[in-house]
Amino acid sequence: MFKSIMAWVDERLPITEVIKSQAIEYPTPKNLNYWWNFGSLALMVLIIQLVSGIFLAMHYKPDAKLAFDAVEHIMRDVNWGWLLRYMHATGATFFFIAVYIHILRGMYYGSHRSPREILWWIGVIIFFLLMATAFMGYVLPWGQMSFWGAAVITNLMSAIPVIGEDLVVWVWGGFSVGDPTLNRFFALHFLLPFVVIGAVGVHVWALHAVHSNNPEGIDLEHKDTIPFHPYYTIKDLYGMGVFLILFCVFVFFAPNFFLEPDNYIQADPMKTPAHIVPEWYFLPFYAILRSIDFLGQMSKLVGVIAMGAAIAILFVLPFLDRSPVRSFRYRPISSKLFWIFVVDCFVLGWVGYNPADAVVLGSLPIVYVGRAATAVYFSYFFLLWFITVFKIERPLPVPKSL
Amino acid sequence: MSMVDQHEENRRDFLIMATSAVGAVGVAGAAWPFIRSWSPSADVLAQATTEVDLSSIQAGQMVTVPWQGKPVFILHRTTQQIEAARKDDGDASMRDPEKDAERAKKAEWLVLLASCTHLGCVPQPIGTGEYGGFLCPCHGTHYDTSGRVRKGPAPKNLAVPHHEFKNDKTLVIGKALA
Amino acid sequence: MKLLRIIQAALCVLLLLPFSVGVSLASSGGPALPQQSWGFHGPFGQFDTAALKRGAQVVVEVCLACHSLKYIKFDQLKQVGFTEMEVNALASTAGKNRKDALLSAMDADAAKESFGIVPPDLSLMTKARKGYENYLYGILTGYLKDEDKAAVDRALEDDTVSDAEVKELAMLLSMDPHHPDKIREVARRIKSGDNFNKFFPGNFFAMPAPLAADGQVTYRDGTHGSIAQMSHDAVTFLAWAAEPTMADRKSAGIKVILYLIVLTVMLYAVKRRIWARIHH
Numbered sequence: 001m002f003k004s005i006m007a008w009v010d011e012r013l014p015i016t017e018v019i020k021s022q023a024i025e026y027p028t029p030k031n032l033n034y035w036w037n038f039g040s041l042a043l044m045v046l047i048i049q050l051v052s053g054i055f056l057a058m059h060y061k062p063d064a065k066l067a068f069d070a071v072e073h074i075m076r077d078v079n080w081g082w083l084l085r086y087m088h089a090t091g092a093t094f095f096f097i098a099v100y101i102h103i104l105r106g107m108y109y110g111s112h113r114s115p116r117e118i119l120w121w122i123g124v125i126i127f128f129l130l131m132a133t134a135f136m137g138y139v140l141p142w143g144q145m146s147f148w149g150a151a152v153i154t155n156l157m158s159a160i161p162v163i164g165e166d167l168v169v170w171v172w173g174g175f176s177v178g179d180p181t182l183n184r185f186f187a188l189h190f191l192l193p194f195v196v197i198g199a200v201g202v203h204v205w206a207l208h209a210v211h212s213n214n215p216e217g218i219d220l221e222h223k224d225t226i227p228f229h230p231y232y233t234i235k236d237l238y239g240m241g242v243f244l245i246l247f248c249v250f251v252f253f254a255p256n257f258f259l260e261p262d263n264y265i266q267a268d269p270m271k272t273p274a275h276i277v278p279e280w281y282f283l284p285f286y287a288i289l290r291s292i293d294f295l296g297q298m299s300k301l302v303g304v305i306a307m308g309a310a311i312a313i314l315f316v317l318p319f320l321d322r323s324p325v326r327s328f329r330y331r332p333i334s335s336k337l338f339w340i341f342v343v344d345c346f347v348l349g350w351v352g353y354n355p356a357d358a359v360v361l362g363s364l365p366i367v368y369v370g371r372a373a374t375a376v377y378f379s380y381f382f383l384l385w386f387i388t389v390f391k392i393e394r395p396l397p398v399p400k401s402l
Numbered sequence: 403m404s405m406v407d408q409h410e411e412n413r414r415d416f417l418i419m420a421t422s423a424v425g426a427v428g429v430a431g432a433a434w435p436f437i438r439s440w441s442p443s444a445d446v447l448a449q450a451t452t453e454v455d456l457s458s459i460q461a462g463q464m465v466t467v468p469w470q471g472k473p474v475f476i477l478h479r480t481t482q483q484i485e486a487a488r489k490d491d492g493d494a495s496m497r498d499p500e501k502d503a504e505r506a507k508k509a510e511w512l513v514l515l516a517s518c519t520h521l522g523c524v525p526q527p528i529g530t531g532e533y534g535g536f537l538c539p540c541h542g543t544h545y546d547t548s549g550r551v552r553k554g555p556a557p558k559n560l561a562v563p564h565h566e567f568k569n570d571k572t573l574v575i576g577k578a579l580a
Numbered sequence: 581m582k583l584l585r586i587i588q589a590a591l592c593v594l595l596l597l598p599f600s601v602g603v604s605l606a607s608s609g610g611p612a613l614p615q616q617s618w619g620f621h622g623p624f625g626q627f628d629t630a631a632l633k634r635g636a637q638v639v640v641e642v643c644l645a646c647h648s649l650k651y652i653k654f655d656q657l658k659q660v661g662f663t664e665m666e667v668n669a670l671a672s673t674a675g676k677n678r679k680d681a682l683l684s685a686m687d688a689d690a691a692k693e694s695f696g697i698v699p700p701d702l703s704l705m706t707k708a709r710k711g712y713e714n715y716l717y718g719i720l721t722g723y724l725k726d727e728d729k730a731a732v733d734r735a736l737e738d739d740t741v742s743d744a745e746v747k748e749l750a751m752l753l754s755m756d757p758h759h760p761d762k763i764r765e766v767a768r769r770i771k772s773g774d775n776f777n778k779f780f781p782g783n784f785f786a787m788p789a790p791l792a793a794d795g796q797v798t799y800r801d802g803t804h805g806s807i808a809q810m811s812h813d814a815v816t817f818l819a820w821a822a823e824p825t826m827a828d829r830k831s832a833g834i835k836v837i838l839y840l841i842v843l844t845v846m847l848y849a850v851k852r853r854i855w856a857r858i859h860h
Contacts, residue, residue, distance in 0.1 A: 055436050072651050077443040080435035082825045230854050238851045241844030248840060252833025253623045264708035421846040428843055
């Protein structure tokens with residue numbers, strides 16, 4: 001019975017064949033390590049965010065007068081509302097943990113190199129969409145950090161010459177962040193995740209067209225591949241179990257760890273908190289923005305450009321790296337640069353968390369640390385190009401097959 | 403694939419079955435909070451009962467109070483109204499026969515859900531219909547002084563919501579749920 | 581080997597934690613907050629019913645004079661262990677009925693007139709300040725005692741504060757002795773009647789000491805109402821008010837984590853069995 005129904009459907013829409021070729025028999029490198037789990041983990045968090053977000057939207061009110069109370073209504077009155085909200089808030093953090101590791105994995109093993117440039121670009125677009133979605137979502141609880149975060153980030157657009165000021169007013173729908181802003185951010189925060197879903201679909205499509213990279217960074221023969229199911233289905237499921245344990249520890253036992261106390265104070269347009277910080281996942285970019293403060297009038301514009309460039313540079317990364325070898329396993333200089341880059345991202349994050357006028361290590365203004373770390377950030381991309389285009393780096397011998 | 407142990411492959415693998423079962427329980431469990439989030443929330447449940455102060459309602463007077471978002475008539479019946487209701491207790495022509503004493507816990511207080519059993523309109527106040535009771539303006543149903551349907555298209559008597567007299571002066575409509 | 585890798589990944593995530601905690605502690609100036617032990621902290625910590633009931637009494641009798649807890653209704657106090665009669669009694673001390681929220685009798689305009697600001701709502705207070713419960717406890721206990729005030733007055737008797745007196749005051753006020761001018765100015769403000777609090781950023785604020793005397797609240801359970809006791813109880817109650825669902829969250833959390841550990845171990849076993857077909 002089931003077989004004959006499936007046969008009827010398959011004649012018209014080849015579901016069975018697509019599932020078989022793309023999800024079951026799909027040839028996958030047999031040497032993928034656990035860093036390859038973070039793609040499916042990101043997808044899992046995306047689903048958690050979508051489901052919890054849709055249910056939150058059923059209780060939330062995107063109105064400047066009601067939003068803060070609506071969140072407390074969810075926390076206190078709605079059955080399991082606290083779980084929906086803490087899941088969603090913690091989910092944002094874990095989304096970025098998964099995505100950052102996923103991106104760094106790609107950078108280390110050369111997953112962005114030919115022929116996977118388009119796959120990589122779609123990934124960067126997803127990353128960008130995620131940042132926009134997360135930013136607008138953070139505005140919705142309408143606490144002090146929501147409000148002032150929105151004010152600061154939207155004000156970045158005022159750095160754009162000529163049209164900047166008008167553009168900001170247009171985005172706000174008023175003369176400051178207010179009810180119209182909250183309302184449109186809610187609409188976009190609801191819409192964008194579905195755009196992300198679409199982009200993820202294209203990302204997977206592009207992946208399946210060129211197939212997975214692997215830790216060796218080499219093109220594999222068929223004998224070195226295994227069917228996706230059951231090998232990687234079970235490995236991904238196991239990874240999800242581990243990831244969920246960590247996720248739930250935060251959801252149930254430290255749900256406010258990644259939240260700022262100030263966001264439990266209702267938005268007050270008359271009073272800025274003493275020290276405003278973005279969410280941790282924006283801190284490195286925020287630090288880059290603030291470290292450009294030595295250009296007088298031009299500081300603001302250049303800071304915004306630098307921050308944008310810090311993300312945009314990922315688009316050209318596939319063309320900066322000219323080495324004949326993809327994986328950093330066989331690239332002694334690149335791999336060291338990579339780890340310096342990773343540490344540098346943490347340093348930038350730490351700089352971003354601290355007040356702009358903080359003094360560290362005795363008497364060192366933190367802004368100097370920020371400038372140095374910003375220089376290191378961009379140097380990574382320059383040096384990667386430099387050592388490969390002039391063949392300064394000598395790759396180790398790469399095996400032909402596994 | 404040649405390395406696959408056919409014997410192992412064909413055996414009903416207990417471990418995989420058990421893991422799938424445990425996983426399925428988890429998915430069902432995870433669905434529960436989402437399903438429950440649609441049920442009335444604590445602040446809604448707190449509205450399950452309405453307290454009414456009866457001391458200011460004179461005999462013959464009727465008030466309409468909201469209860470769970472619906473109108474409820476509270477009628478302080480006069481002796482004549484009580485007698486009129488009791489007199490008809492045995493009327494065989496009644497569509498939905500009920501004794502007045504079953505409907506009014508205390509004879510002088512009649513508590514009715516003001517929703518016509520025909521199509522849900524709110525009937526007009528006491529004294530507007532035949533039998534000295536309530537007239538539903540939509541399709542002309544007449545209810546008597548006990549809220550029983552006597553004439554018109556409605557199939558049933560006006561419902562009497564759950565209510566209790568906390569003391570002589572205070573009426574509680576509804577059952578506490580929170 | 582693979583397991584080691586996953587542990588590495590988890591460690592990377594955990595790297596974030598000390599890093600942000602360290603920074604947040606380092607960035608708060610002023611004296612270190614008193615580190616009280618809060619029984620409701622930690623994965624198994626639950627609220628102490630007796631402390632909650634005492635705390636509710638302090639909050640209703642003292643805090644509610646100026647502050648509100650708009651997200652809590654008197655009726656909800658049944659959840660912390662009060663009977664309906666006790667709830668009614670508590671509500672009537674505040675001139676309210678049990679279906680009302682814990683709103684202050686003082687209206688916002690009057691408050692603004694006498695304090696310059698509207699006293700903030702306390703429903704979320706333990707979640708809305710850096711330092712959380714310890715900060716609130718610090719605020720409640722961080723005012724000057726009468727003898728400390730007398731010492732400040734003595735120092736200012738001759739209208740000048742000598743260097744020796746600056747040292748003494750620095751100790752008393754938990755201030756940095758290297759800024760004598762600041763200490764002198766603070767001493768003058770204290771003498772003029774401004775409200776000094778060790779733990780409030782900037783030291784002066786609109787709220788006079790709410791818990792000023794031992795035994796200010798006569799506890800129904802007979803506990804002696806020292807300032808420390810009242811403060812601890814009040815903060816415990818405010819922590820409950822900030823998140824009445826905490827107990828549900830933790831009990832659900834323990835079940836969920838135990839379940840996930842079982843499932844993950846099983847998934848790992850299945851994964852090993854399936855992958856054994858390749859690495860033989």
